[in-house]
Amino acid sequence: MSRLNLSREEYIRRYREGVAKGVVLAATNPNQTAADARFNGFYAGAFTYNLTRYLWQQTSTPESAIAYVVPKIPKIFDQTPRYEIKVGSGYEKQPMYFINTSNPAADAVVTEVKGNEAKLWFGGVEMGAIAPGTVFNAIALKGKVTLRSREGLVGVATVEGAIQAGALLRKAG
Incomplete structure (x- = not known):
């Protein structure tokens, strides 16, 4: 906030206005900590790894992405992924990347x-x-x-x- 020359109050005011231009996919609620987990021989963010796999396979909506990722995160983590969209935009129903991609699903x-x-x-x-x-x-x-x-x-x-x-x-x- 100091680099942006924002007071805490100004930051909160702007945050409450909503996402400035699009969609935010978040690993957790603001009061939670994002966890790393071991996945078959390597460590990665529990949310990030599962979201990445989803994005390679799907070109669906932010709403669908979060619905896919939530049950994949190990229950031992107190972590609830979520998304925010620009208020009134309808972006939650738009395709990922806001384009109808012709790229096939890949592994x-x-x-x-x-x-x-x-x-x-x-x-x-x-x-x-x-x-x-x-x-x-x-x-x-x-x-x-x-x-x-x-x-x-x-x-x-x-x-x-x-x-x-x-x-x-x-x-x-």
Whole structure:
């Protein structure tokens, strides 16, 4: 508040006016603490990890995103995700990102390819559902990758076909 030269009263007044331009997705109510949790070999924010997975799979509304994430947060955390919208805007019913995206749902993306080896980032896949040997098909290209190893959200895979950096992947069958 000091960098913005705002008094506490002015901050509260502006906050009560509502979200200035759009939508805020929050990990907690203002009086709660956002928790980190262990997810199959790595730590992440309980809200952030589940919201990220949702956004890779869905292009629905802020209302739907929060409805999906709430039951995914471990019950041991006293954490209630919520959203705020610009008053009277109807944004809670708008598609995420305020666009009707044509991007397909994806589980992972290829971040680098060297020869027949690719590095992957797992944004949308359930981490407990993959292990070495898991196959991912390219969505818009002809090719696939087979996971060799994983550390956290990053994997190394063997490439077959026309796979390149930026390729979106879906877990096979």
